[in-house]
Amino acid sequence: MIQEVFDVIVTTLRMVVGITLIMAVFLLVSMALSFLYGLYSKGRGMTKGYTSLKTVTFGDESAVTANRFASVAAVVTIFLLWCIATGSSLIPTVLPPPFVGETEFEYTARNANGETDTATVLVQVYGSDAERPDEPEALPPGDGFARNDFVQIVERRTKVLKVQNNDEGGKEDGYEVIEINGTPVTRETVVPFAKGEIYVTKQGSLSVRPSTGLTMEALYLPPPEKVWSSFITLNKEGYQGVGLWENVFWSLIRVVIGFSLGCLFGIPLGFAMGLNSWLRGWFDPIVEFMRPVPPLALIPLVIIWFGIGEQGKISLLFLAALWIMTIAARAGVSGVNISKVHAAYSLGATRRQLLTKVILPNSLPEIFTGARVAMGVCWGTVVAAELVAAEKGAGKMIIAASKFSLTDIVIIGIIIIGVIGYGIDVLMRKAENKLVPWKGRG
Amino acid sequence: MTGLVIDDVSMTFELPNGGNVEALKNINLQINEGELLSVLGPSGCGKTTLLNILAGFLAPTSGTMAMNGHAITGPHSERGMVFQQGALFEWMNVAKNIGFGPKMKGTPQAEIDAKVTELLGIVGLQDFAEKMIYEMSGGMQQRVALARCLANDPDVILMDEPLGALDALTREKMQSLVLDIWKKTGKTIILITHSVEEALLLGERLLVMAPRPGRVHKEYRLPFAEMGVGADLREVKRHPDFGPKRDEILSMIWDMEEEIMGRTESA
Ligand SMILES: Nc1ncnc2c1ncn2[C@@H]1O[C@H](COP(=O)(O)OP(=O)(O)O)[C@@H](O)[C@H]1O
Ligand SMILES: [Mg+2]
Numbered sequence: 134m135i136q137e138v139f140d141v142i143v144t145t146l147r148m149v150v151g152i153t154l155i156m157a158v159f160l161l162v163s164m165a166l167s168f169l170y171g172l173y174s175k176g177r178g179m180t181k182g183y184t185s186l187k188t189v190t191f192g193d194e195s196a197v198t199a200n201r202f203a204s205v206a207a208v209v210t211i212f213l214l215w216c217i218a219t220g221s222s223l224i225p226t227v228l229p230p231p232f233v234g235e236t237e238f239e240y241t242a243r244n245a246n247g248e249t250d251t252a253t254v255l256v257q258v259y260g261s262d263a264e265r266p267d268e269p270e271a272l273p274p275g276d277g278f279a280r281n282d283f284v285q286i287v288e289r290r291t292k293v294l295k296v297q298n299n300d301e302g303g304k305e306d307g308y309e310v311i312e313i314n315g316t317p318v319t320r321e322t323v324v325p326f327a328k329g330e331i332y333v334t335k336q337g338s339l340s341v342r343p344s345t346g347l348t349m350e351a352l353y354l355p356p357p358e359k360v361w362s363s364f365i366t367l368n369k370e371g372y373q374g375v376g377l378w379e380n381v382f383w384s385l386i387r388v389v390i391g392f393s394l395g396c397l398f399g400i401p402l403g404f405a406m407g408l409n410s411w412l413r414g415w416f417d418p419i420v421e422f423m424r425p426v427p428p429l430a431l432i433p434l435v436i437i438w439f440g441i442g443e444q445g446k447i448s449l450l451f452l453a454a455l456w457i458m459t460i461a462a463r464a465g466v467s468g469v470n471i472s473k474v475h476a477a478y479s480l481g482a483t484r485r486q487l488l489t490k491v492i493l494p495n496s497l498p499e500i501f502t503g504a505r506v507a508m509g510v511c512w513g514t515v516v517a518a519e520l521v522a523a524e525k526g527a528g529k530m531i532i533a534a535s536k537f538s539l540t541d542i543v544i545i546g547i548i549i550i551g552v553i554g555y556g557i558d559v560l561m562r563k564a565e566n567k568l569v570p571w572k573g574r575g
Numbered sequence: 576m577t578g579l580v581i582d583d584v585s586m587t588f589e590l591p592n593g594g595n596v597e598a599l600k601n602i603n604l605q606i607n608e609g610e611l612l613s614v615l616g617p618s619g620c621g622k623t624t625l626l627n628i629l630a631g632f633l634a635p636t637s638g639t640m641a642m643n644g645h646a647i648t649g650p651h652s653e654r655g656m657v658f659q660q661g662a663l664f665e666w667m668n669v670a671k672n673i674g675f676g677p678k679m680k681g682t683p684q685a686e687i688d689a690k691v692t693e694l695l696g697i698v699g700l701q702d703f704a705e706k707m708i709y710e711m712s713g714g715m716q717q718r719v720a721l722a723r724c725l726a727n728d729p730d731v732i733l734m735d736e737p738l739g740a741l742d743a744l745t746r747e748k749m750q751s752l753v754l755d756i757w758k759k760t761g762k763t764i765i766l767i768t769h770s771v772e773e774a775l776l777l778g779e780r781l782l783v784m785a786p787r788p789g790r791v792h793k794e795y796r797l798p799f800a801e802m803g804v805g806a807d808l809r810e811v812k813r814h815p816d817f818g819p820k821r822d823e824i825l826s827m828i829w830d831m832e833e834e835i836m837g838r839t840e841s842a
Pocket of ligand 2 (some may be wrong): 624695
């Protein structure tokens with residue numbers, strides 16, 4: 134227990150260092166670009182308008198607006214970092230890539246009689262997504278007891294080569310590899326060769342490790358062009374028999390239905406709680422209890438109750454949206470300025486008219502805020518629910534792909550999920566501006 | 576009998592800590608039809624409470640009110656209210672705000688439109704019918720509030736510091752407007768203010784209230800409102816009686832404030 138906690142602390146500290154490094158690189162690029170942008174815009178007198186005349190901008194919130202140039206530059210930077218880290222073919226090489234191709238090295242062995250002889254090992258390293266190349270026909274055996282060898286290795290991988298196997302007397306005691314490329318070696322040591330390194334194992338075999346370079350392996354992060362080509366294929370053929378957009382469509386349908394149900398029941402519930410003491414008291418414990426329960430925590434229960442069918446996922450999204458909408462509607466009713474209510478009654482409104490003509494429109498801004506939050510939560514929840522149990526859906530697609538280490542599909546899924554989540558929020562904001570233009574200007 | 580009759584009205588608020596506040600104590604008033612009454616007093620003397628009771632938003636702890644002979648038990652469109660601010664409906668444009676009352680009663684749209692156009696003219700907002708509330712300045716919003724109240728054709732207009740949030744210039748214009756409307760429509764208007772000048776200008780009858788318990792301290796009959804109708808209010812203020820009256824009431828309120836301060840300090 135103590136040890137585990139200690140490990141957590143160590144891991145955390147390591148992470149702090151890692152995060153700091155990543156941030157530092159990103160910020161350094163940012164600062165450099167900012168400096169260049171400053172030179173550029175100053176030279177052209179691009180800073181115009183009222184804000185440019187403000188002398189106090191540090192601390193003036195209204196003087197700080199997102200610099201769109203910076204946003205574009207940030208996205209481009211991330212893309213470039215991605216290209217660099219994965220050794221993408223879209224840009225010139227920055228980090229050394231893993232070795233692929235042919236190379237060779239020489240080893241010198243001593244046999245039981247104390248004689249020495251040298252032979253050549255031909256090393257063929259081929260790309261992980263390439264076909265294994267044909268073996269060269271009949272190697273010249275070379276002279277002496279040590280015979281030439283040949284080895285084929287997948288890039289970044291290591292292979293143990295028993296050079297003694299084809300050597301005369303290689304199985305006898307006293308046989309030993311003593312030099313590699315002229316460098317004396319003993320067991321359990323590492324020596325470099327032209328395109329990598331060789332480790333002499335405990336048993337005296339040679340473990341050949343071609344250079345892995347500094348780029349990331351596609352298993353962890355595929356380069357953009359690979360993701361793009363997977364996207365094209367995915368778009369055409371789908372994954373596991375389900376089209377890419379069909380997956381996305383199913384996720385969206387669930388969100389739309391769950392969210393709509395949440396609104397349909399949550400808003401009247403919120404109104405009831407905002408308008409009636411008994412109902413507020415009645416629902417208060419339920420709402421206050423359910424509000425802090427993250428919808429993800431309900432997934433197991435929902436699966437037990439409804440199985441992995443649509444009903445379970447829609448119920449989950451309904452619950453996720455319900456409390457948010459209830460609380461938003463309740464806040465909207467509570468937030469009505471009492472003067473408005475008094476004014477409406479003095480103008481002869483009935484209760485019903487007060488509800489539809491005053492309370493409802495007055496709570497629209499709150500309801501919209503709630504709806505935006507609920508939509509975000511629903512979108513996150515649907516993906517998580519699909520990770521656990523679904524036959525179709527964006528979440529299902531990425532979890533299935535991850536089981537086969539299809540990182541490119543996982544990344545495509547994540548990008549699409551992010552873009553759609555963002556798109557939903559943009560649409561909600563548009564709708565908000567259109568439907569409640571008075572928001573924040575009361 | 577016509578007009579408003581307030582008969583021995585008291586209002587005591589119980590405080591959560593067990594104490595209570597006598598916001599109003601034994602108020603007796605008779606307000607005649609067409610009267611322009613201004614109510615003045617230091618903060619906390621029960622002006623808003625009195626108005627809320629008249630509007631029917633609050634029931635007094637004791638006493639009764641009657642309007643044109645029938646008891647006041649709740650809000651009613653016979654008693655219109657103009658609030659200081661924040662009572663307009665932001666989701667409606669100016670015309671819809673003004674037409675709200677008639678619309679609630681099911682008045683035909685053509686009739687509402689005619690009424691709204693007429694009222695927009697009266698309050699000087701002819702060109703603003705389609706504007707949204709949040710696009711209007713504070714003064715314009717109060718004009719809309721006045722028009723909305725008038726659209727319902729109430730017998731009494733109750734105003735709780737309707738001009739309190741306006742700047743001095745706008746305020747002066749609005750004071751003239753209130754006088755105009757009073758004269759044109761002949762409505763009973765009860766206007767609460769904490770400005771002595773406003774109370775003098777907008778009250779044929781002026782009540783000065785005193786706090787703890789809230790009560791009517793003094794009552795005046797004044798000629799200035801009548802003079803102000805259609806005239807320059809600055810002229811009215813230069814009237815030889817205006818200054819002395821203002822000073823008299825000011826020092827009266829000063830004394831009350833000092834008394835309150837003294838009481839709270841010694842408490
Ligand atoms: N709802 C209430 N609960 C308790 N006390 C109140 C309430 N409303 C008003 N009061 C008290 O009643 C007194 C009169 O208030 P109010 O009518 O608002 O005065 P004014 O409008 O003259 O400033 C004040 O002391 C105030 O604190
Ligand atoms: Mg008040």
